[in-house]
Amino acid sequence: MELARKALFFVVDDDPVTRLMLCRFLERNGHVTRGFANGALVLDALEREKPDMVLMDAKMPVMDGFEACRQLKTRVDAQHVPVLMITGLNDDESVDRAFEIGATDFITKPIHWAILRNRVHYLLANIEAGHRLSLAARVFDNTGEGIAVTDANGRILSINPAFTRITGYAAHEAVGRNMNLLKSGRHALEFYERLWDELTTGGQWQGEFYNRRKDGSIYPQWSSISAVYAPGGQIENFITVFSDLTALRESEQNLLYVTGHDALTGLPNRHLFHERLTFVLNEASVAGTMVWVLLLDLDRFKVVNETMGHDVGDVLIVEVGRRLDATLGGRGSLSRLGGDEFAVILPKTEDAQSVAQLADAMLQAMRVPFILHDVEFFVGASIGIGVHPLDGEDAKTLMKNVDAALYHAKERGRNNFQFFRNEMNARALARMRMETSLRLALEREEFELFFQPQIHLATGDLAGVEALMRWRRPGHGMVAPGEFIPLAEETGLIIAMGNWALNDACQRAMRWFAAGVTPFRVAVNLSGLQFEQPDFVQRVTEVLAASGLEPQWLELELTESIAMGDAVETLIKLKSLSEVGVRLSIDDFGTGFSSLKYLKRFPIDTLKIDQSFVRNCAKDLEDAVIIRAVIGLAHSLGLTVIAEGVELREQIDFLEVHGCNEVQGYFYGRPMPEEALLEFLRKRG
Ligand code: C2E
Ligand code: CA
Numbered sequence: 292m293e294l295a296r297k298a299l300f301f302v303v304d305d306d307p308v309t310r311l312m313l314c315r316f317l318e319r320n321g322h323v324t325r326g327f328a329n330g331a332l333v334l335d336a337l338e339r340e341k342p343d344m345v346l347m348d349a350k351m352p353v354m355d356g357f358e359a360c361r362q363l364k365t366r367v368d369a370q371h372v373p374v375l376m377i378t379g380l381n382d383d384e385s386v387d388r389a390f391e392i393g394a395t396d397f398i399t400k401p402i403h404w405a406i407l408r409n410r411v412h413y414l415l416a417n418i419e420a421g422h423r424l425s426l427a428a429r430v431f432d433n434t435g436e437g438i439a440v441t442d443a444n445g446r447i448l449s450i451n452p453a454f455t456r457i458t459g460y461a462a463h464e465a466v467g468r469n470m471n472l473l474k475s476g477r478h479a480l481e482f483y484e485r486l487w488d489e490l491t492t493g494g495q496w497q498g499e500f501y502n503r504r505k506d507g508s509i510y511p512q513w514s515s516i517s518a519v520y521a522p523g524g525q526i527e528n529f530i531t532v533f534s535d536l537t538a539l540r541e542s543e544q545n546l547l548y549v550t551g552h553d554a555l556t557g558l559p560n561r562h563l564f565h566e567r568l569t570f571v572l573n574e575a576s577v578a579g580t581m582v583w584v585l586l587l588d589l590d591r592f593k594v595v596n597e598t599m600g601h602d603v604g605d606v607l608i609v610e611v612g613r614r615l616d617a618t619l620g621g622r623g624s625l626s627r628l629g630g631d632e633f634a635v636i637l638p639k640t641e642d643a644q645s646v647a648q649l650a651d652a653m654l655q656a657m658r659v660p661f662i663l664h665d666v667e668f669f670v671g672a673s674i675g676i677g678v679h680p681l682d683g684e685d686a687k688t689l690m691k692n693v694d695a696a697l698y699h700a701k702e703r704g705r706n707n708f709q710f711f712r713n714e715m716n717a718r719a720l721a722r723m724r725m726e727t728s729l730r731l732a733l734e735r736e737e738f739e740l741f742f743q744p745q746i747h748l749a750t751g752d753l754a755g756v757e758a759l760m761r762w763r764r765p766g767h768g769m770v771a772p773g774e775f776i777p778l779a780e781e782t783g784l785i786i787a788m789g790n791w792a793l794n795d796a797c798q799r800a801m802r803w804f805a806a807g808v809t810p811f812r813v814a815v816n817l818s819g820l821q822f823e824q825p826d827f828v829q830r831v832t833e834v835l836a837a838s839g840l841e842p843q844w845l846e847l848e849l850t851e852s853i854a855m856g857d858a859v860e861t862l863i864k865l866k867s868l869s870e871v872g873v874r875l876s877i878d879d880f881g882t883g884f885s886s887l888k889y890l891k892r893f894p895i896d897t898l899k900i901d902q903s904f905v906r907n908c909a910k911d912l913e914d915a916v917i918i919r920a921v922i923g924l925a926h927s928l929g930l931t932v933i934a935e936g937v938e939l940r941e942q943i944d945f946l947e948v949h950g951c952n953e954v955q956g957y958f959y960g961r962p963m964p965e966e967a968l969l970e971f972l973r974k975r976g
């Protein structure tokens with residue numbers, strides 16, 4: 292007997308003699324055998340090893356051959372193994388049953404060895420032929436990739452089990468339908484046109500795109516499509532081989548989750564954002580500080596995505612991230628929470644007003660059109676704002692309220708920002724209007740200086756005047772500095788305004804003196820920001836030179852906090868100013884960090900006792916003590932003392948008794964416009 296090749300046989304028979312004889316016979320022919328006493332045992336063995344053929348007795352205890360064969364044929368990994376049933380002689384019923392359950396052939400007992408040899412030989416030959424023939428079919432059935440064969444128009448002719456596993460469509464549901472059955476709607480028409488173009492001209496297409504499963508879920512897939520040509524050269528079929536990238540994407544996402552960054556923009560992702568927020572909130576709770584959170588959502592992102600496709604949407608998101616980052620300029624931390632949602636955490640010192648300004652700047656940045664594939668897009672954004680601890684102690688509550696604020700902003704017609712708290716919205720709006728009109732006021736020369744006299748207590752003569760700014764605001768009348776100086780400080784506008792005041796005061800004083808008025812000191816108030824300008828001293832000398840005013844008539848009023856600033860820089864500046872010949876005074880003395888150290892070191896001429904002490908000096912013992920101490924201190928350092936806010940005779944008497952040099956207040960005159968001052972001077976002769 293010459294068998295085609297050496298094969299592995301499972302021999303299943305409860306009769307040990309028959310089993311042994313069968314095994315001997317096969318081994319003598321060069322094959323390998325394993326013997327089993329019943330069906331259950333052979334099924335167990337299949338878990339470990341796959342035979343080329345099974346010889347199976349029909350009647351056995353525990354599990355007979357029919358049942359074992361039936362079970363074997365249901366197993367994907369073993370169903371192709373031929374089963375040769377061994378039945379009783381003339382047992383037609385058993386033979387029928389054997390074929391029914393999928394047995395390949397049968398042989399009767401007692402065994403006729405020549406017949407067995409032929410059957411085995413024949414079956415083995417068949418197996419071999421069936422192997423290099425159905426290999427393709429087996430690959431088709433068993434590969435992990437989904438495969439679809441379509442006609443030239445994309446109509447599905449056949450699919451494999453993996454296709455069903457990935458897409459959810461069974462063969463009877465998919466065959467006969469077009470491949471666009473799987474279309475996700477996530478790609479622009481252009482994309483599919485390009486795909487068909489490449490396929491019909493080059494016969495090949497590979498790439499990643501989104502498809503839709505039967506259950507509606509969308510998944511990313513990697514596809515390789517090849518055209519099959521008929522002998523005539525025309526396309527006959529397309530074969531699509533694809534794999535589901537969901538798991539890959541998920542593991543990528545997981546990796547990003549761990550690293551905490553968004554792949555597209557490189558910004559922190561939602562996970563990291565939450566981690567940071569939680570951390571910052573914990574810190575803030577301990578320190579008792581505020582933390583602001585801004586949540587930004589693009590207004591028309593969907594439109595871009597739907598009309599231009601995801602690739603373009605991605606480009607837009609990257610650009611949005613870049614613009615927001617530039618707007619923030621290092622303030623706070625920016626994250627992309629996903630989709631078109633960005634968030635900013637602003638810890639510590641930011642007050643509602645500067646947060647509103649920042650939100651406005653972010654909106655402005657979004658308003659500049661985006662140019663994508665040569666098309667201009669107007670996107671716009673809405674922002675919700677909340678603050679810890681007012682709007683939420685913990686991240687969850689805070690974000691819920693910030694989200695509500697964002698929703699509110701969308702409701703208000705988009706392209707705006709909303710605080711979670713309504714009172715903040717009203718204040719922000721009023722302040723923003725004010726800031727705009729303040730800027731315009733400078734351009735339109737709506738500011739004006741008023742002058743308040745300062746009197747020598749001993750002689751009653753005029754010692755000087757203090758220049759105080761007023762805003763002649765259209766529709767509002769004359770506005771006092773208390774209403775606009777703080778905002779001007781916050782926005783930095785005070786620098787330009789203060790420079791204007793300095794120049795205007797010098798110009799006017801020079802005009803008075805040139806017209807014959809006996810010269811006196813003109814005191815100008817300084818903002819800290821203005822004084823901090825590196826070229827401040829130079830500016831003062833320029834202003835003096837331009838006006839022609841002698842430096843001795845200009846006095847600069849600094850607050851204690853200015854004088855206490857960066858010590859070395861301040862000292863250098865004050866010394867330079869004093870060398871120029873300008874007089875220096877400390878305004879609102881007693882309200883700040885009164886430090887004797889700097890008073891001794893700095894070249895100061897005058898101390899102005901704050902009006903809060905003057906108000907009750909005649910009645911309140913404590914205030915009286917302070918004033919006496921200040922006067923004593925000033926005199927010991929050789930400084931002049933001026934008391935401001937003097938309204939009553941008894942205050943003047945008190946100040947005079949204790950040796951105060953000068954006084955300023957409503958008692959002598961309110962701050963007045965230039966003409967009124969000149970009139971005041973004329974009257975006093
Ligand atoms: P200040 O430098 O302490 O000015 C004194 C303020 O007290 C002035 O208010 C003045 O009108 C007011 N005052 C004077 N005498 C009396 C009095 O007898 N009783 C009462 N109740 N008040 C009196 P004003 O003009 O509203 O200015 C407020 C503040 O605005 C000033 O306080 C100063 O800090 C700031 N300011 C005014 N002009 C300028 C400026 O040109 N530059 C800068 N940086 N600040 C200015
Ligand atoms: Ca002042």
Ligand code: CA
Binds near residue numbers: 878879899901902935
């Ligand atoms: Ca003052």
